[in-house]
Amino acid sequence: MKDKLTGNQNWRKILRYSTSFSRASKESPKEVTSESHKLLIRAGYIRQEMAGVFSLLPLGVKVLKNIETVIRDEMDSTGGQEVLMPALEPKQNWVTTGRWDTLDILFKVNSRYGNREYVLGPTHEEIVTPLVKSRVKSYKDLPLAVYQIQTKFRDEPRAKSGIIRGREFGMKDMYSFHVNHESLVTFYEQAKEAYLRVFSRCGITAKVTEASGGDFTKKISHEFMALSDAGEDIIIYCDSCAFAQNTEISKHKDADACPSCSHNLRTGKAIEIGNIFDLGTKFSEVFDFTFTDKDSTRKLVYMGCYGIGTTRLIGAIVEAHNDGKGIIWPHEVAPYSCHLVGLNLEESEIKERAEVVLQEIVKSGLSVLFDDRPNVGAGDKFATADLIGIPIRITIGRETFTEGEVEIKRREDSETIKVTISELSKRLVTIIEDARE
Ligand SMILES: [Zn+2]
Known part of the structure; x- marks a missing residue:
C-alpha cells in the first residue's frame, strides 16, 4: 500500500531491526570508488557479488520499488503502456540492425545446442520494433508508446563507481511510434x-x-545529467539558464560566454541518469515497419526511445544526498518513512510504551523501521540511523519517558524536538507536508 502522505510504496509497514536481513556494518568495503558505493554497502542496501554486479538486500529492494513506482506513475501519465520483453534476445535481430558487429558492449551468449547464439539485451529496439510492427497496420493505430522496467546487460571493459555503472543493471526503457x-x-x-x-x-x-x-x-540526443564527482561524463553548462552540452559534442569551453544568456559557462562531472533519442526511421527501415496513411500510401514509422537507469538512480540519489555520517533519503524513495529508535528497552514499561509509539506511527499511515535491538547503546543506534538515512528519526527512551514524550529529529537537521505521543501523528504529518513544498 502507498503511504498517503509521502507517496512511498510500502507493503510492509513495520520492520523490526533485530529481524532485519539488511544489516549495517562498520567495515569499509575494499576497492570502493564512490561515496554511494561505500554507503550503500555499509548501510546494508546492496552487496557486491563481483565487479559491476550486485545483490539488492531488502532495504535496497524497497528503495528500488519506490523509484519504479515514481517512474511508472510518470510514464503512465505520458500514455505509455507497460510491457515486459525478454532479456534473452535472438542473434538474428541484431544481425538485421548491424549492431551484432558494431555494439562493443554486447554480451553474446552461446548455447550448447545447435551452435545457437543469443544476446543479453543492453537495449530493446531489436525486440520492440518487430513486436509493435505486428500490432500496427494503419495511421489509426498511432501514436503508441510502450515501456518496460527490466534487467539489462552491458559487457563493460571496466565496471566502477559501484551501482552507478554495472554490467547488470535495472532500467526503464520506453519506445514511441509515430506517423511523422x-x-x-x-x-x-x-x-x-x-x-x-x-x-x-x-x-x-x-x-x-x-x-x-x-x-x-x-x-x-538528450541526456539527463546529475552533477556529481562520481560521474563519468563531463558536461558544460550554465548556472543561470538551462543550457547544457556533453563536452563530447560541445564547441564551447569552460568560462566561455553562454550562447543563450551572457553568463560564464562551467564544466563539471555528471552522472547520466537518463537519456532520450529521436531515432527517426532508422529501425523501421531495417525491419520494414510501415503503416498505411490516410492517403492509402505506405509510410515508415518514426520512433523515439527513452531510458532511465533505475539501479543507477539509487547511486545517484545517494551521491546527491549524504553527509559524513550516512545517507539522507528524500521522503518518496526512502525504504521506510520513519526510523524509531528504542532505548532502554530492557525496562518493560519503556518497551511497552515503544510498542504504543510504533502503532501511533503506523496509524498516521507511515511505515517504520524500529530499532528494537536489546542492549545496544544510544550512540550505536543513532549512528545506525544516520547511516541508513531514513528521513525522520523518532526516539523513545528513559530520558523522555516520564513526561510521556518522544524526540523527533529530521535526518538533515541537527536539532531535535520533543512532542507528546498524542501530538506525534500531527507533527509527523506537518514535517512531511513541509518537505513536499
Ligand atoms: Zn545561460
Whole structure:
C-alpha cells in the first residue's frame, strides 16, 4: 500500500531491526570508488557479488520499488503502456540492425545446442520494433508508446563507481511510434517533462544535456545529467539558464560566454541518469515497419526511445544526498518513512510504551523501521540511523519517558524536538507536508 502522505510504496509497514536481513556494518568495503558505493554497502542496501554486479538486500529492494513506482506513475501519465520483453534476445535481430558487429558492449551468449547464439539485451529496439510492427497496420493505430522496467546487460571493459555503472543493471526503457516527425517531437517533449518530474520526485536536479546519439541515432540526443564527482561524463553548462552540452559534442569551453544568456559557462562531472533519442526511421527501415496513411500510401514509422537507469538512480540519489555520517533519503524513495529508535528497552514499561509509539506511527499511515535491538547503546543506534538515512528519526527512551514524550529529529537537521505521543501523528504529518513544498 502507498503511504498517503509521502507517496512511498510500502507493503510492509513495520520492520523490526533485530529481524532485519539488511544489516549495517562498520567495515569499509575494499576497492570502493564512490561515496554511494561505500554507503550503500555499509548501510546494508546492496552487496557486491563481483565487479559491476550486485545483490539488492531488502532495504535496497524497497528503495528500488519506490523509484519504479515514481517512474511508472510518470510514464503512465505520458500514455505509455507497460510491457515486459525478454532479456534473452535472438542473434538474428541484431544481425538485421548491424549492431551484432558494431555494439562493443554486447554480451553474446552461446548455447550448447545447435551452435545457437543469443544476446543479453543492453537495449530493446531489436525486440520492440518487430513486436509493435505486428500490432500496427494503419495511421489509426498511432501514436503508441510502450515501456518496460527490466534487467539489462552491458559487457563493460571496466565496471566502477559501484551501482552507478554495472554490467547488470535495472532500467526503464520506453519506445514511441509515430506517423511523422512532428508527432514524434511532440511526444519527445512530453517525455522530457515526465523525466524531469521523475528526477525531481527522487530529489535530483537533472540538467537536460545535448549529446551525441551514439549507437542509436546520428541525430542529437538528450541526456539527463546529475552533477556529481562520481560521474563519468563531463558536461558544460550554465548556472543561470538551462543550457547544457556533453563536452563530447560541445564547441564551447569552460568560462566561455553562454550562447543563450551572457553568463560564464562551467564544466563539471555528471552522472547520466537518463537519456532520450529521436531515432527517426532508422529501425523501421531495417525491419520494414510501415503503416498505411490516410492517403492509402505506405509510410515508415518514426520512433523515439527513452531510458532511465533505475539501479543507477539509487547511486545517484545517494551521491546527491549524504553527509559524513550516512545517507539522507528524500521522503518518496526512502525504504521506510520513519526510523524509531528504542532505548532502554530492557525496562518493560519503556518497551511497552515503544510498542504504543510504533502503532501511533503506523496509524498516521507511515511505515517504520524500529530499532528494537536489546542492549545496544544510544550512540550505536543513532549512528545506525544516520547511516541508513531514513528521513525522520523518532526516539523513545528513559530520558523522555516520564513526561510521556518522544524526540523527533529530521535526518538533515541537527536539532531535535520533543512532542507528546498524542501530538506525534500531527507533527509527523506537518514535517512531511513541509518537505513536499
Ligand atoms: Zn545561460
